[in-house]
Amino acid sequence: MTQPFHPYEEITFQQFVLFIKAHRKQIEENINIYLNLEPSISETDRKIIEALLRSFFQLLTNSNIEVSDEDYVSHLDTWLQSQLPILNMKSFNLFQLIFEKSLITLMNQIKYNRIITILMFLLSIYTYLAYSYNKWADENFTDIAEKNIHENRELKQLQLLDKLNKLLIRSSGVQELPYILKKCEEYFHYKRCVFYAYIPWSNQFYGVIGAELPKVQSMKGQITEENIVFSSKKPIYLRNPKNYIKEEHIKLFNLSSIIFIPLTHQDQLFGWLTFDQLGEHFDCSKEELALLEQAGKRLGLFLSRKSEEVAKTSDLHLTERESTILELLAEGYDNKKIGELLFLSEHTVRDYVSSLMTKLKAKNRTQVVASAFRLGLLI
Numbered sequence: 001m002t003q004p005f006h007p008y009e010e011i012t013f014q015q016f017v018l019f020i021k022a023h024r025k026q027i028e029e030n031i032n033i034y035l036n037l038e039p040s041i042s043e044t045d046r047k048i049i050e051a052l053l054r055s056f057f058q059l060l061t062n063s064n065i066e067v068s069d070e071d072y073v074s075h076l077d078t079w080l081q082s083q084l085p086i087l088n089m090k091s092f093n094l095f096q097l098i099f100e101k102s103l104i105t106l107m108n109q110i111k112y113n114r115i116i117t118i119l120m121f122l123l124s125i126y127t128y129l130a131y132s133y134n135k136w137a138d139e140n141f142t143d144i145a146e147k148n149i150h151e152n153r154e155l156k157q158l159q160l161l162d163k164l165n166k167l168l169i170r171s172s173g174v175q176e177l178p179y180i181l182k183k184c185e186e187y188f189h190y191k192r193c194v195f196y197a198y199i200p201w202s203n204q205f206y207g208v209i210g211a212e213l214p215k216v217q218s219m220k221g222q223i224t225e226e227n228i229v230f231s232s233k234k235p236i237y238l239r240n241p242k243n244y245i246k247e248e249h250i251k252l253f254n255l256s257s258i259i260f261i262p263l264t265h266q267d268q269l270f271g272w273l274t275f276d277q278l279g280e281h282f283d284c285s286k287e288e289l290a291l292l293e294q295a296g297k298r299l300g301l302f303l304s305r306k307s308e309e310v311a312k313t314s315d316l317h318l319t320e321r322e323s324t325i326l327e328l329l330a331e332g333y334d335n336k337k338i339g340e341l342l343f344l345s346e347h348t349v350r351d352y353v354s355s356l357m358t359k360l361k362a363k364n365r366t367q368v369v370a371s372a373f374r375l376g377l378l379i
Contacts, residue, residue: 010117011114011117011118011121016121016122017061021060023106026110027106030102030103030105031099033102034105035098040094041094049091049094049098052083052091052095053098053099055079055082056095059076059079074240075243076132077132078228078236078238079228080129080132080133081136081237082231082232082236084234087133089133092129092133103118104119153287157291160188160291161291164295164298167180167183168180168298168299174303177195181209184295185275188275190259190275190277191278192210192211192276192277192278194211194273194274195207195263195271195272195273196219196273197270197271198269198270198272199331200269202331203223204220204221204223205219205221205230205271205272206373207370208373212253215252217367218252219249220366227244229260230260230272232260233264234289234293235260235289235292235293236259237259237284239281239283240256241255245258254279255276256277256279256280257277257280257283257284258275258276259289261293261295262296262300263300264296264297264300266304268304273295316360316375321342323377325342325353326368326372328341329365329368330369330372335349335353336349353368360372
């Protein structure tokens with residue numbers, strides 16, 4: 001006789017997240033135990049799995065993210081994109097194994113009576129991540145026609161990068177970045193391109209170049225590990241930037257979809273380019289992201305070389321003391337603290353800051369730093 005089917009109780013993503021948050025410490029303890037006890041994990045794999053689990057936990061427990069049940073898959077996609085450099089099927093399976101074991105152990109420890117409900121939802125997350133990963137990672141083109149299309153597209157991408165190379169070679173210095181960004185909009189078919197500079201001393205970002213410059217230069221903030229957009233070394237495409245970008249910034253720039261491209265050279269981060277379509281939603285393929293990533297590397301190389309030439313190409317002359325104070329301003333220090341560090345009076349520091357504002361044609365301290373980045377004085 002056939003047994004009657006008893007459907008399990010379903011939960012929402014928010015309920016799942018609340019459960020994880022409520023038992024975060026115990027789950028993390030279980031993860032550490034299983035990471036060290038699992039015999040099938042090598043030391044190299046262990047480090048990768050640990051990084052995956054840590055970032056996945058940040059996604060689930062970040063208090064700044066309130067995800068609706070309709071769009072949580074977009075956040076899973078964003079997390080997956082940020083982990084592509086270390087993710088493969090082996091690491092994905094081990095990540096799944098350790099997280100699941102840790103969760104089951106936790107539920108047994110607290111005698112939780114809805115184990116099936118939690119595990120079924122976790123299974124739905126794994127299923128989606130596996131599907132999404134395969135969609136991004138599968139590059140096997142068996143059909144000859146598709147292969148030809150791919151090769152033609154690849155040729156066009158190489159031609160685009162060649163145009164960008166020639167543009168950068170012809171450019172005389174970082175002062176031409178506004179023109180370069182306008183050409184990037186044209187080359188890659190986006191309506192807006194903005195440059196945000198990275199400040200390593202204070203681990204912050206500043207808006208430097210882009211249309212509606214006062215709005216761009218009003219953008220600044222601290223970078224934290226929880227911020228997937230700025231902590232990822234790979235390009236990030238956000239179909240919907242909600243929960244990753246502050247609501248006031250989304251309204252300020254009328255953002256819908258957006259792409260973040262890190263500008264790097266030899267592990268040195270100079271900042272990020274963003275591309276968007278001025279309020280219109282758009283899609284972005286893995287190939288397009290790869291193309292923009294290559295563009296970001298070329299711009300990183302350009303910034304690394306041109307920064308060495310600033311002293312030769314710029315008509316702006318800063319004294320050694322002004323340069324020191326400029327760097328401390330970029331680190332976020334106020335006049336009083338700068339005076340303490342340099343053994344100067346607060347009044348003297350104020351005079352130096354005033355001199356910098358005059359030379360850089362800036363109205364305030366924020367514009368001083370933004371203008372310095374734009375001129376290459378802080379790169």
